[in-house]
Each structure stands twice: as C-alpha cells, then as structure tokens.
Ligand SMILES: Cc1cc2nc3c(=O)[nH]c(=O)nc-3n(C[C@H](O)[C@H](O)[C@H](O)COP(=O)(O)OP(=O)(O)OC[C@H]3O[C@@H](n4cnc5c(N)ncnc54)[C@H](O)[C@@H]3O)c2cc1C
Ligand code: SF4
C-alpha cells in the first residue's frame with residue numbers, strides 16, 4: 122500500500138545535542154508519538170526530511186543505527202537558512218521529521234565480509250549508521266573485520282570524537298585509523314590526507330567491501346588508490362547528494378538520468394555509478 | 402463501449418447544472434489567454450478555443466497548493482491539513498491534456514509513496530474531454546499515439562458532430578455522471594453517430610502540419626548521454642524563463658516552502674517549479690550538477706523522450722505543442738526530435 126500521507130512531517134523532541142565541530146551538531150530526537158518511533162523501521166543508509174517550520178525541509182541522513190535504540194540521530198552541518206535555525210535549537214524543543222527514505226547499504230550482501238570504511242570530514246555521518254549496525258551485539262557475528270579510516274582538516278574538525286576515541290577502539294576485530302590534514306597542539310596522531318593513508322594501510326580487497334563517503338575531492342583521489350589495491354567497482358559503495366525537496370520521487374529535481382537519488386539512492390556502488398550519466 | 406448524445410442546445414443547461422452541484426472547472430478567456438478556472442455557470446465558459454494557454458493539470462497539481470497549516474512555538478507543534486476535496490467536474494480537457502493526466506498518475510500514485518493531495522482530487526474529479534475540431538500547426542499528438550478525438554484519460558469524451566455532441570462513456574465514473582443527468586445525456590440514436598466520429602477523427606488526422614518521426618530516438622538516447630548534438634545552437638537560445646515547463650501538461654516538478662504568519666503560525670505550500678531554472682538543482686555550498694543551460698535543456702528533453710518512459714513506461718510528452726507556441730526564443734521539441742532522428746540515422 123503506498124503511503125498517501127508521505128508529505129506530512131511528525132513532531133519529534135530533541136533529547137540531546139552534541140557539538141561535533143564549530144559548525145556541526147548531532148541531534149538526538151524521539152518521535153512524540155511512540156507508535157511512529159516503534160514502527161519507523163529505518164535501515165542504515167536511509168535519510169529523513171527534517172522540517173523546520175518557517176524554513177521548509179532539508180534532507181538529512183540518519184546517522185544512528187536502528188540497533189542502538191528507539192531514537193534517531195541527525196548530524197547537521199550549518200550551511201544555510203534551515204540548518205542555521207536548526208543549530209539554534211535546544212534540548213526539549215521540537216521540529217518535524219518524515220521518512221525514512223531512500224535505499225540502504227546492502228548489509229545483507231555484505232554478510233560474511235570484512236568492511237573497510239573510508240570517511241572524510243563531516244561525511245562520516247551517512248556511513249556511521251552502517252558502522253554501528255555492523256558493530257552491534259545483534260549483528261557483529263555477521264561481519265568480519267571492521268576497519269574505519271577517517272580524516273578531516275584538523276583535530277577540531279573530526280566529528281564523532283567519542284566514537285572514534287572511546288566507543289569503537291575497544292571493540293573486537295576492529296581497527297580505527299585517524300588522520301588530519303593539519304596537525305596542532307591538540308593532535309598527537311598522524312598528519313596527512315585520507316587517500317594517502319588508505320594507500321599506507323593498504324587494505325586487501327579480498328572478501329571485503331569498501332564504503333567511502335567524503336567531499337568530492339577526497340573521493341576523486343581515493344578511488345584510484347582503491348583501484349590500485351585491487352578493489353572491483355562492485356566492492357566500492359558510496360552515497361550521493363543532490364538537491365532534494367520531496368524525497369518521494371515526485372518533485373523531479375534529484376534525478377541522475379532516469380534514476381531519482383531520493384528513492385533509487387542515495388547508496389550506489391561504483392559499478393552502478395559508472396553506468397549512470399556523470400551529472401552529479 | 403456505451404455512447405450518448407447531448408444536443409448542443411442543451412450544453413448550457415448541463416454546465417449550469419454541473420456548476421450547481423460540483424466545482425465546475427472549465428476553459429475561460431482572460432484577455433487573449435485561455436485558462437482552466439472554476440466557473441459559476443455556462444456564461445463563464447469559453448468554447449472557441451483550440452487549446453488553452455496553460456494546461457488543466459492544475460486541477461490535480463495546482464500551481465500553488467497549501468499542504469497544511471502549522472502552529473509551532475518551539476516546544477509545541479500542531480499540523481492541520483485542509484479538508485476533503487469537493488466533488489469536481491473538469492469540462493473541456495482536450496485529448497492531449499486528458500492523456501497527460503494519465504502520465505502524471507504513476508508519478509503521484511507510486512508503488513511506495515502516494516500523494517493524498519493529488520489522489521483526492523483525482524478521485525473526486527470527473528474529466529469530460531472535448532475532441533478537437535481543429536488542428537493547430539504546432540500539434541503533434543499523433544506522434545505519441547494520441548489523436549484529436551482520443552479518449553484516453555477522459556471519463557466522458559464529447560465530440561461535436563453537427564448540432565450534437567457524440568458522448569463516449571469511457572469509465573464507470575463517467576457513466577454515473579451521464580446517468581445522473583439522463584434527460585440531457587440521451588441514449589437514443591447514439592450508436593448511429595459512432596461512424597460520424599470516426600470520420601471526423603480521420604479527417605483531422607490528415608491535417609497535421611508537423612511531421613514528427615521518433616524512429617531510433619529513444620534507442621539513441623538510451624546509449625548516449627553525451628551527444629555533440631546537445632552542444633548545438635538550441636540551448637544557447639534558451640533564456641531559462643521556465644515557460645515551457647509551466648505550460649506543459651506532463652511536467653510535474655514542484656518546490657516546497659513555508660510561509661510564516663505572525664510568530665507561531667504558518668502554512669506549507671508546494672508550487673510548480675522548473676528544471677530550466679539554475680536554482681532548481683543548486684545545492685548548499687554552491688555545487689550545481691546542471692550548471693548551464695546546456696545540461697538543463699538536455700535534461701528537459703531527456704525527461705520527455707527517455708526518462709519518463711524508462712520509469713513509467715509512458716511517454717513524457719503528449720504533443721500538445723504548447724512549449725513550441727510559448728517559448729520566446731522558438732525552441733521547438735519537434736525540431737529536436739527530428740534532429741535526433743537524423744543523428745540516430747547517421748550514427
Ligand atoms: C541524501 C542526502 C543526505 C544528506 N545528509 C546530510 C546530513 O546527514 N547532514 C547534513 O548536514 N546535510 C546533509 N545533506 C545536505 C543537506 O540536505 C543540505 O545541506 C541542507 O538541505 C541545506 O539546507 P539549508 O536550508 O541550510 O541551505 P540553503 O542553501 O539555504 O538551502 C535551501 C533549501 O534547498 C535544499 N537544499 C540545499 N542544498 C541541498 C542539498 N545539498 N541536498 C538536499 N537539499 C538541499 C533544501 O530544501 C534547503 O532547505 C544531505 C543531502 C542529501 C541529498
Ligand atoms: S513537452 Fe511541449 S509538446 Fe510535449 S506535452 Fe509538454 S508542452 Fe506539450
């Protein structure tokens with residue numbers, strides 16, 4: 122049955138706000154209607170439309186895994202009108218959410234495989250849901266080694282610091298690699314760009330999926346590295362961004378060729394992308 | 402298929418009756434332009450039109466539509482949607498436009514996501530089509546399997562024959578309406594007029610000026626996104642005014658925005674948008690996947706000739722010719738099609 126009320130947002134209440142960087146915040150929210158929360162059924166990689174009344178709607182990835190509990194997390198970068206107003210909100214306040222939309226990471230096909238995550242800057246947000254899904258008690262045994270290679274401009278620009286430095290490192294069969302473009306007094310770790318670090322860590326493509334998300338420039342330089350390491354296009358998974366308004370395949374604007382990124386994406390393999398017009 | 406007859410002399414009576422019982426939407430003339438508007442009766446209806454300047458798609462996807470009112474204080478939020486749609490009769494849709502509505506159906510009544518606003522209007526509206534009696538020089542509906550007397554999308558199709566309308570009853574909805582006004586929709590002798598309609602259809606089919614040949618076009622576009630053809634002069638003329646998409650009966654793009662009233666109240670609207678505007682795909686941060694008119698013009702024609710077919714197995718153009726008539730710089734979809742056919746042939 123198609124959902125006829127797909128354009129209607131439902132109220133959520135903010136229960137927690139984390140300042141990730143100077144212009145990125147993570148909002149934890151729960152639906153006011155417990156039934157909606159219970160049946161939301163989001164899968165890792167899906168997105169929602171956030172309504173900030175007076176400003177309209179924005180597409181934001183669900184950065185939390187459904188395995189972590191009955192709440193949603195959105196990590197939002199302040200870039201324009203709506204995200205600016207959202208950044209001024211406080212715990213206890215409400216906004217609207219509709220979703221979940223789009224496809225999801227192929228976590229079924231990924232079963233039995235190692236996962237190598239490559240993230241740049243604030244774009245760890247869309248893949249964090251899959252990281253937490255694969256690392257959850259419930260599904261951990263379905264996946265092999267989980268490695269996360271993540272970098273940003275500086276220490277201050279690293280998102281999800283508590284995940285990177287506290288929550289994830291202790292977990293079994295997991296490796297975390299972090300790097301920053303520019304070192305400073307707060308940073309004792311590696312300095313350098315993400316693609317170079319991937320080359321250095323040199324993951325073997327054997328029995329592995331690589332999940333990559335980051336600014337276009339990072340992706341541009343990371344892909345040849347993956348190719349050199351022997352990764353096939355089918356093994357490389359990424360997410361796309363297009364301007365969106367409806368997220369329902371109706372308003373028209375997010376198309377790449379005959380595909381609507383909002384319903385057919387945002388998750389694509391490199392093999393799929395190579396068969397689509399280069400118009401994104 | 403069932404048929405009826407409505408005497409031309411009784412049309413006014415019918416329209417007046419319909420306007421009393423339903424929201425009647427019909428062609429009206431404003432200055433020199435023809436629009437579809439809600440009318441109060443037969444006296445408002447303008448029948449001397451070949452095709453309206455703007456298509457009647459607004460009956461189902463209004464140019465500007467409130468989706469809900471909201472009251473938002475920060476810690477409380479209430480959303481109130483508009484009430485049910487009134488029963489409506491859309492009178493006088495030309496066959497191309499009625500057919501166009503069927504190409505919008507799969508967009509709004511998708512497998513996964515429906516659209517309560519579109520569907521409730523669709524369910525509550527009876528479409529009375531009106532066969533053309535003239536073919537414009539810009540018409541080319543035949544190229545997409547349409548025709549001046551084609552009933553696709555019309556619940557009832559009126560065809561003018563002498564002093565009568567031959568009425569084809571195409572759907573149950575149409576039948577209910579015809580039965581309700583059975584004094585006007587007479588069954589007597591209707592079947593004898595079927596032949597007359599066929600003759601008119603045949604005569605009109607011979608009057609098309611534009612020769613449009615789609616042979617090989619879809620296949621060419623399937624295999625080639627980048628074609629030197631798109632670098633040609635056509636897109637350079639485009640001024641990005643968006644007229645072509647506003648008047649088009651199959652274009653369905655929309656924007657969503659909020660209008661605040663006072664401190665706490667407001668309304669959300671959706672309104673027609675156009676892929677010909679640069680802002681349409683512009684993302685926060687400045688990246689634009691279709692940055693120039695070349696990509697935007699290509700996208701429009703790809704949508705009409707390929708993408709809509711790929712997604713819904715339905716053409717994205719019904720050959721109404723409006724974009725040809727209205728484009729201020731004469732960008733002509735029939736020329737684009739014929740040029741693409743040439744490219745395909747020479748490939
Ligand atoms: C699949 C997907 C996932 C995304 N995930 C996230 C995320 O997890 N965190 C995050 O911070 N951002 C994410 N974005 C980008 C986010 O949608 C935009 O940054 C945001 O809409 C900008 O809104 P604004 O009003 O602040 O900016 P403005 O520039 O004022 O934009 C005005 C309006 O245009 C639309 N718009 C503008 N840019 C975009 C864009 N890039 N994508 C979609 N719509 C846009 C929105 O409706 C927006 O309200 C995602 C985008 C997509 C398509
Ligand atoms: S593309 Fe032009 S000719 Fe085709 S349906 Fe739209 S307005 Fe009519």
Ligand code: SF4
Pocket residue numbers: 638639640641642643644645646677727728729730731732
């Ligand atoms: S009507 Fe003509 S000039 Fe205006 S956007 Fe369409 S193609 Fe371009």
Ligand code: FES
Pocket residue numbers: 364365366367368369370371372373374375376381382383384
């Ligand atoms: S966002 Fe409207 S069609 Fe994809």
